[in-house]
Amino acid sequence: MIEMLVLGFEEILSFHLLFNMFLGTLAGIIAGAIPGFTITMAIILTLPFTFGMSPNVGLATMLGVFVGGLSGGLITASLIGIPGTPSAVATTFDAFPMVQKGQPGRALGIGIWASFFGSLISMILLITLAPQVANLAMKIGPWEYFSLIVFALTIIASITGDSVIKGLLSGSLGLLIATVGLDPMSGFTRFTFGILFLEAGVPFLTVLIGVFAVSRLLTELEAKDEVKSGEELVTGKIKFEPFATMKEVLSQPFNLIRSSLIGSLIGAIPGAGASISNILAYDQAKKGSKHPELFGTGIADGIIASEAGNNSTAGGGLIPMIALGIPGSAVSAVMLAALQLHGINPGPMLIRNNPDIVGTIFVGFFVATFFMLIIQFFGARLFLKITKIPKYILVPTVMALCVIGSYLLNNRYSDLYILFVMGVVGYFLKKYNFALAPVILGVILGPIAETNLRRAMMTSSDWTLFFTRPISLGFLLLGVISIFYAYWQNNKMKKNRAES
Amino acid sequence: MGELTAGIIFLLLSIVIFIQTFQLPESQYDPLGPAGFPRLIVVIMGILAAALIIKKLRAKDFKKIEFNFKKIFRDYKLIFISLFNFLLYILLMKFIGFRISTFLFVFLTQFMIGPEEKSGKTYFIITSIALFLSLGSYYFFQSYLSVIFPPGIFFE
Structure with a gap:
């Protein structure tokens, strides 16, 4: 193991490699910050540039994009309340309220440090646990998968906002939206009502941009006199204190480690990756907290959980890729393809045949995390200026970026109609206090749940398998506990509020 | 209600x-x-x-609703303007192309929801942003990602 790390260091320590990696991290952060521009997209874009590089340099550059991208979503999520990538949805819950309280520097600082420590913890796990976690991930069949998704869906019950019924309705709306278009198993068209372009389905990123970004921007325009007078998002002086925020993050070691463990584990299981792990980590932080009622009001705990959760997914996602040659997410699938283009076949033999490559991944991940920290801190003062842009400029600009992002996803003009409709739906849901995050969770998890449920039933019509396979039963039990706990906590919070 | x-x-x-x-x-x-x-x-x-x-x-939680369209329109004026422009932007993009429609949307929406009295500097800023978003993103993504945005009837 030590030899591998030494080999990795030898590979990494060249100016050429470090320079490319730095550029990669910077590109990742920028891509992550723009709504609608995904990390996967940024990595695909980087891929052609790496053709001319040696495998190590190419790989290190893409690692930079990956780590940078995961932390870039934080910038827009906290400063304007719009998740730059799906992995930053839960970051908006507390970071944006903190910004509205006039502390954008604190929100950004906490997020950056949580991302940094989350990455570090997941890297330690990656190095020490890769083979074991990969073995566990191999045991997952459609039954376990479906049960895992059921568990993830139960989170909806605790991120519902002020009413559980309304939150669950949002969740079911998300699940329903995901069924529109071609059925994932048999290819029949469902619920298109004769509208041709709906046959291609409703892309989940378009729903994310519409429901979150467009509705947020419209809400920003409700105070029309402020907009007219050219008011900014945050008035008053902005403070940015890197060391104070580091202390704040480190004062919650339990939250930090728990969120990073959740992120790494979700990353290791092939599936939705960081888009689930941030919400799951946030939910667990809230459930484990002594003051759950403060979540969503702009407290550090929520930002730490979400950002440590999503950044640690990177390390976790690399585990099955290195150990088994199976990508844990779309992002690692692209990385896998890149390795193969360079003539390297990841899998059980990789560690023996190409220790230099594995060493580069381990050390590269570590270095990319530091680059991310440096760029974020030097850039922070610049990013914070976003909150000083008058709303009448910000809103149309970001709306146009939403259109560009949605169009870029599939080069499909009709997606823009979907964007518009989703924006209006999202605005009304928000207006009547329906929580928005469950919609996104439903859209992401719906197709995975349906595919695995049907696959399981096709393999064997015996539905008791969901309860007799131990890992599957474990996930289902966690789901039941999760619902009851959320219910109990909700009641306690209501009582507390009534007393105070 | x-x-x-x-x-x-x-x-x-x-x-x-x-x-x-x-x-x-x-x-x-x-x-x-x-x-x-x-x-x-x-x-x-x-x-x-x-x-x-x-x-x-x-809960008998239904107050009598009064639909005063004038008041609704007055309170939500900026939202109506932005949404209407947004819809026009999307619908017109097919015909007049990405560059012109993006420029018009960004420029006009900033113009319409911004301060009543605008200085020369404000005009300069909103025009530059509109130009940057429309032309900048068009050429960036076309040359770099080979994305083909709707060119519009004037450029066919």
Whole structure:
């Protein structure tokens, strides 16, 4: 193991490699910050540039994009309340309220440090646990998968906002939206009502941009006199204190480690990756907290959980890729393809045949995390200026970026109609206090749940398998506990509020 | 009142989709078929919507609504303007192309929802942003990602 790390260091320590990696991290952060521009997209874009590089340099550059991208979503999520990538949805819950309280520097600082420590913890796990976690991930069949998704869906019950019924309705709306278009198993068209372009389905990123970004921007325009007078998002002086925020993050070691463990584990299981792990980590932080009622009001705990959760997914996602040659997410699938283009076949033999490559991944991940920290801190003062842009400029600009992002996803003009409709739906849901995050969770998890449920039933019509396979039963039990706990906590919070 | 309406909309939606699921084909090899999962969702949605409606009716939470369109329009003026421009932007992009429509949307919306009295500097800023977004993103993504945005009838 030590030899591998030494080999990795030898590979990494060249100016050429470090320079490319730095550029990669910077590109990742920028891509992550723009709504609608995904990390996967940024990595695909980087891929052609790496053709001319040696495998190590190419790989290190893409690692930079990956780590940078995961932390870039934080910038827009906290400063304007719009998740730059799906992995930053839960970051908006507390970071944006903190910004509205006039502390954008604190929100950004906490997020950056949580991302940094989350990455570090997941890297330690990656190095020490890769083979074991990969073995566990191999045991997952459609039954376990479906049960895992059921568990993830139960989170909806605790991120519902002020009413559980309304939150669950949002969740079911998300699940329903995901069924529109071609059925994932048999290819029949469902619920298109004769509208041709709906046959291609409703892309989940378009729903994310519409429901979150467009509705947020419209809400920003409700105070029309402020907009007219050219008011900014945050008035008053902005403070940015890197060391104070580091202390704040480190004062919650339990939250930090728990969120990073959740992120790494979700990353290791092939599936939705960081888009689930941030919400799951946030939910667990809230459930484990002594003051759950403060979540969503702009407290550090929520930002730490979400950002440590999503950044640690990177390390976790690399585990099955290195150990088994199976990508844990779309992002690692692209990385896998890149390795193969360079003539390297990841899998059980990789560690023996190409220790230099594995060493580069381990050390590269570590270095990319530091680059991310440096760029974020030097850039922070610049990013914070976003909150000083008058709303009448910000809103149309970001709306146009939403259109560009949605169009870029599939080069499909009709997606823009979907964007518009989703924006209006999202605005009304928000207006009547329906929580928005469950919609996104439903859209992401719906197709995975349906595919695995049907696959399981096709393999064997015996539905008791969901309860007799131990890992599957474990996930289902966690789901039941999760619902009851959320219910109990909700009641306690209501009582507390009534007393105070 | 809004929540009651929302409950009714959700209920109607679930009924319509529930009926629709019966038009989907069944399959021998796939016990659930294309209809099973959506049916499960809309049944849950229907029950939740009914619960919401009953809850609101019991709470007698419906004030008499006054639809004063003038007041609604006045309060939400900027939202109407932005949404209307946004819709026009999307609809017109096909015809006048990405560059012109993006420029017009960004420029006009900033112009319309911005301060009444604008200085020369403001004009300069909003024009530059509109130009940057329309031309900049067009050429960046076209040359770099080979994305083809709608060119519009003037450039064909």
